[in-house]
Amino acid sequence: MGLLLPQLPFAFDDLEPAMSEDALSFHFARHHLDHFERTAALAQRAGLGHLTLEELVCSASRAPRLRTLYRHAAEAWNHACFWESMRAGGGGAAYGAIGDCLRERFGSYERFARRFHGVAATLFGNGWLWLTWKGDRIRLLTTGAGDTPLVRGHVVLLAVDLWEHAYYLDHQNRRGAWLRTFLDELVDWDRVNRVLED
Ligand SMILES: [Fe+2]
Incomplete structure (x- = not known):
């Protein structure tokens, strides 16, 4: 299956005013996508281009020679979890x-x-x-x-x-x-x- 390009579950301005469009768009495009692109390149070079992101994180964590790949893949995976943790109009006491x-x-x-x-x-x-x-x-x-x-x-x-x-x-x-x-x-x-x- 390989890696799937990250998608945000909302538009860049959906979380305003809690998170500004600038903060969200810079974060996604300059940080999350950077980790994703580095992960994709390193996975290809290591012959692991067929793995999903989750599989890559787990495989690379067990191989010291893949430390850099692990770090970028972990950050790409973490960011996907982060976006899914928020929504427009969210917040308040848990229920x-x-x-x-x-x-x-x-x-x-x-x-x-x-x-x-x-x-x-x-x-x-x-x-x-x-x-x-x-x-x-x-x-x-x-x-x-x-x-x-x-x-x-x-x-x-x-x-x-x-x-x-x-x-x-x-x-x-x-x-x-x-x-x-x-x-x-x-x-x-x-x-x-x-x-x-x-
Ligand atoms: Fe981040």
Whole structure:
């Protein structure tokens, strides 16, 4: 099947004003597509052009000689998860199955939101914040740049880009403001509930 060109699940201006058209279009075209194109070229050179992106991430993670390919493929995969984590008119307290899970795990949605900020603050430099399901429980974790929890058996519920390029145009250096905007105005709990039902 090979690699499929990344597609956004919304138009560049659909998430305004929470995410500006400039921020979204630069992010997709200059960062996500760059990782995708580098992944495609490196996969071709390694004779792995027939693999899907997910297969490439998992294969390359097990081969030290494919470290650069792994990093770009992981970033391409992470970005696809990130776009799917948001929708126009999203945000607000979690509801449905994910609302129940978060209350059970953290005590309340508000305590989850505080932990969300707290865990993100532990990441030094660029990387990702994740809400995942692994084993029998929900988890909040970070990964550094060029890494992904996919290769450690996590089912991704939410991906939040913590690279500075994800928020600098709209929030400058204020990562906390970006995280508040993500939770209050962008997160797609409907999609998380669909993943939990599967
Ligand atoms: Fe990014």
